[in-house]
Each structure stands twice: as C-alpha cells, then as structure tokens.
Amino acid sequence: MKKTFDALDRALPHIQDLHAYVPGEQPQGEGWVKLNTNENPYAPSPKVADAIAAQLADLRKYPEPISAKLRAAIGQRFGLEQANVIIGNGSDNILDLITRCFASAPGAGHTVPSYSLYPVVAGMSGQGLLDVNFDRSMQLDVDAMAATQAKVFFLTNPNAPTGVAFPLSQIEAALQAIDGLLVVDEAYVDFGGESAVTLLKDYENLVVVRTFSKSYGLAGMRVGFAMAAAPIIGILDRVRDAYNLDRVAQAAALAAFEDVDYFEVQRQKVMATREATRAQLDAYGWFTYPSATNFLFTEPKNAAGESNAEVAADLFEHLKSQRVLVRYFPSHPLTCAFIRVSIGTDAEMKAFLTAVESWPNHA
Numbered sequence: 001m002k003k004t005f006d007a008l009d010r011a012l013p014h015i016q017d018l019h020a021y022v023p024g025e026q027p028q029g030e031g032w033v034k035l036n037t038n039e040n041p042y043a044p045s046p047k048v049a050d051a052i053a054a055q056l057a058d059l060r061k062y063p064e065p066i067s068a069k070l071r072a073a074i075g076q077r078f079g080l081e082q083a084n085v086i087i088g089n090g091s092d093n094i095l096d097l098i099t100r101c102f103a104s105a106p107g108a109g110h111t112v113p114s115y116s117l118y119p120v121v122a123g124m125s126g127q128g129l130l131d132v133n134f135d136r137s138m139q140l141d142v143d144a145m146a147a148t149q150a151k152v153f154f155l156t157n158p159n160a161p162t163g164v165a166f167p168l169s170q171i172e173a174a175l176q177a178i179d180g181l182l183v184v185d186e187a188y189v190d191f192g193g194e195s196a197v198t199l200l201k202d203y204e205n206l207v208v209v210r211t212f213s214k215s216y217g218l219a220g221m222r223v224g225f226a227m228a229a230a231p232i233i234g235i236l237d238r239v240r241d242a243y244n245l246d247r248v249a250q251a252a253a254l255a256a257f258e259d260v261d262y263f264e265v266q267r268q269k270v271m272a273t274r275e276a277t278r279a280q281l282d283a284y285g286w287f288t289y290p291s292a293t294n295f296l297f298t299e300p301k302n303a304a305g306e307s308n309a310e311v312a313a314d315l316f317e318h319l320k321s322q323r324v325l326v327r328y329f330p331s332h333p334l335t336c337a338f339i340r341v342s343i344g345t346d347a348e349m350k351a352f353l354t355a356v357e358s359w360p361n362h363a
Contacts, residue, residue: 014126019119027325033351035342036325038160038188038295040217042269042345044252045262048218051255055248063247066237070245070254074225077257078197083230086237087253089244091187091211091224095154096121097236098207098226102152102181103127109150111140113161113332115185118154134334138164138289146177153178156185158193161329161340163291165193175203181232183207190215190267191274192292197227204229214294215267216256223253270294274343280353284363294343297335302361309336315359322355 008016027034067087074085088094099108099121107128110118122129130148132141138159145153155174158165175182184196186208196208207228213219223245226236256263274291281288281298287307288298299307300315309330316328316339326342329335341352356362 012126014123017123019123025325027323031323033324033344033348033355035344035348035352036327036340037219038214038293038342039219040214040266040270040294041343041348042217042266044217045256045259047255047259047262048252051251052248055251058247061247063243063245063250065243067245067250070223070225070250070257073254073257074227078227080197080200080227081230084200084227084233086226086228086233086240087245087250088224088226088240089249090213090222091185091209091226092117092121093222093244094209094224094226094236095183095185096124097239098152098181098183098209099125099127100239101235104151106130106149109145109148109153111145111155111159113159113329113335114154114156115160115187134159134162136334138162140166140170140174142170142173142177145174146179149179151180152183153180154183154185156187157196158186158188158191158292160188160293161295161327161335161338162289162297163188163293163295164289165189165292168194168196168199171196172199172203175199175206178205181205181207183209185209187211187214188293188295191271191294200227200229204232207232212253212256215270216253216263217266218252218256221249221252223249270343273346273349276346277341277343277349277353284356296341296343297338298341299338300356301363303363305363307337311361312337312339314361315339315356318359318361319352319355322358324352324355326352 070087071082071085075082103125107130108122109130112131112133119129130150132144189195199206207226209226212223278288286298286300288296300311301307302311319326327340
C-alpha cells in the first residue's frame with residue numbers, strides 16, 4: 001500500500017508561503033544572444049584553467065574549510081585582516097547567512113526595486129520584508145530607511161535593475177541613521193561604482209558583499225565574499241556550512257583575483273561597450289539610466305513616441321523572437337516600461353541593436 005505525505009501541509013508555515021527566486025531564462029539550443037543575466041561576456045583569467053587543473057589530483061580530499069588563502073588575499077587587497085572576510089558559495093549564500101544571524105522583527109529592509117532574492121532570503125528565515133520605494137529619480141531616502149527599524153537593511157549599490165550608483169556620502173548617512181546592519185551589496189561595483197569598503201574602519205554596522213560572478217567572469221563557480229567587523233564575521237562563521245566552498249572554486253577564485261592586469265583589461269572593455277551602446281540608445285531617443293554596472297536599464301519608445309509597459313513587453317517579445325534574450329520586470333510601476341540589457345561583446349551588442357531596429361514598432 002502506497003503511503004502518502006502532504007509535503008506542503010507539513011512544511012513550516014513561513015516556507016508554505018515562500019516563493020522561490022526566479023532567475024533569468026536559460027536558453028536551450030544554439031544561436032542565442034544571451035543578455036539577460038548580467039554574466040561577463042569574457043572568459044575568466046587564463047590562470048584559472050591552470051589553477052583548476054592543479055586541483056584535479058586532490059579531489060578525493062576535502063577542501064580547506066574556511067577558504068583561508070582566499071580570505072587572506074582579499075583582506076590584504078582591501079587593507080583588512082583575514083578575520084574581516086568570509087567566503088560564500090556565491091554572494092547569495094552570504095546574504096542568507098546574514099539574514100539567519102541578524103534579521104528579526106519587524107523584518108529585513110530593502111529598497112524597491114532591487115535584487116529579487118532579498119524577499120526569498122527573508123522568507124526562508126521567517127521574516128517579513130520592509131519596502132522603501134524609489135521613485136523615478138532614484139534618490140536614496142535615508143530617513144525612510146531608518147524609519148523601517150529593520151535590524152538588517154539590504155542596499156544594492158550600484159542598484160539593480162537600474163544601474164544607478166549612490167555616492168559614499170549617502171551610504172555613510174544611512175549607516176549613521178539606521179539601527180541595525182546595513183548590507184551594501186556591491187555585485188556590480190567594479191564597473192564604475194564607489195565601494196563602501198573604506199567605511200568599514202568607522203562603522204561596525206556595515207557589511208560589504210561582493211561576488212566573483214560578474215567582473216571576474218566566474219558565475220559558474222559560485223563564489224562570493226563579505227567584509228565586515230571581525231565579530232560579525234565570527235557570527236556568520238558559526239552558521240556557515242562546513243567546507244562551504246569546494247577546492248576547485250577556491251583555486252579558481254584566487255587565480256582570478258590575483259590576475260589584476262587581465263581583470264582590468266576585461267573590465268575596461270565591458271565599460272567601453274556599455275557606453276557605446278548607451279550612446280546608440282540615446283540616439284533612439286530612449287531614456288536610459290546612467291549605469292555603473294555591466295547592464296543598461298532603458299525605456300524603449302515605439303514609432304508613435306510612446307513609452308509604457310505594453311511597449312516594453314512588445315519589444316521584449318520581439319527580441320526573443322530574434323533569439324536575443326534581455327530581461328523584463330513587469331511587476332513594478334518603476335520597471336514595467338523598461339528592459340534591462342546585459343553588456344555582451346561588441347558583436348553581441350551589435351546583434352541586439354540590429355534586432356531592435358528590426359522591431360516593427362521601432363521609430
């Protein structure tokens with residue numbers, strides 16, 4: 001006799017209400033121009049392959065438990081001690097650790113729109129999420145952030161999905177105003193933002209989170225890190241999974257991190273392509289937010305000069321029909337008239353612009 005088990009009914013109440021994170025579409029088959037998940041268009045440092053190969057003979061052995069070499073290298077780069085750094089299985093892992101350790105009633109705070117994983121990590125910990133909404137000007141409302149009374153507040157800087165960067169003066173004002181941790185998520189900072197790392201010496205309620213997925217071209221390796229006061233890192237280490245980063249990922253990240261010359265060349269290429277693409281969107285008469293990231297958030301106009309959700313959705317579907325994937329966020333008033341376009345190679349951006357110009361509604 002078959003025994004049934006109602007998984008949904010037996011799950012914890014806050015998990016029953018949880019909606020999983022929805023990543024960008026992963027295309028099947030060849031011939032797609034994939035500009036929807038902000039991946040680096042260039043391969044990681046050639047030294048990464050050698051570092052990975054050197055680990056193959058030791059895969060039978062456990063990795064170094066805390067990624068000590070990588071922590072030390074990151075600390076040295078930023079003028080910190082190893083005790084100020086933690087490594088995660090992607091920065092998402094670290095955001096989850098922070099929430100589990102420090103978030104409590106009335107919930108975690110975040111600006112809206114921003115990274116759509118924040119509601120998931122808050123929900124996994126049984127916490128609500130407190131919204132501070134941007135308007136079209138994308139001005140940071142520090143007073144509203146403080147008014148949430150959130151014990152953990154997530155701030156993506158530069159912002160996703162708009163690409164707008166906030167100056168350090170506003171970050172510092174937020175650190176002074178809030179009663180809790182300010183988690184500055186700097187996933188895209190290498191493409192033109194100003195890092196809050198310099199504020200760590202004066203603010204023990206600051207956590208700076210970074211990733212190797214974007215500027216280092218290692219999205220497939222899932223390596224992230226955070227920098228904070230040593231007591232905060234110590235608490236996070238209490239709940240971090242043992243051996244949370246495999247030996248291949250540790251070696252790959254360290255090789256990429258230490259190849260500074262290669263990193264700088266690829267970073268500059270991405271930014272140059274971004275600005276060239278931005279100039280073309282400006283020539284179309286589209287509004288595009290100034291970007292300090294590896295993507296552009298742009299508001300398309302149709303032949304009638306209209307910009308709205310229907311126009312953006314129509315262009316999104318047309319691009320997909322031309323095998324060009326971008327990202328569309330229809331669920332928020334500030335984002336529904338825009339598309340987000342990751343920066344690819346020059347050839348990929350040419351394909352994107354060609355597809356735009358073949359749009360039947362293009363002016």
